[in-house]
Amino acid sequence: MTYEKAYKKLEEILEKLEEGTSSLDESLKLYEEGIALYRHCTKLLDSAEMKITKIIEKDDTFEEIDFTFEEE
Structure with missing residues (x-):
């Protein structure tokens, strides 16, 4: 489930x-x-955070940044 x-x-x-x-x-x-459902959503958000952290690259090294999801 998405x-x-x-x-x-x-x-x-x-x-x-x-x-x-x-x-x-x-x-x-x-x-x-x-x-x-709460646990499922939390797991998906944690996974997305890990993916985003891994793809942020600066000067051939990975840089971890803090970010938050804002609700509309």
Whole structure:
């Protein structure tokens, strides 16, 4: 699953949980799915950060830079 799809699904789950209309069982399932999606997104972001760090090259040496992802 792509980062964008996982993030969108995570947002949908958060909205459902915030509504407070789900049963306890459904809320627990949504929470578990949300945690799995959060971990998936975090893994993808960590992987992207490593790739970006590896491709930044300056004067024939790699230079590590700090960067952040901004939300729209």
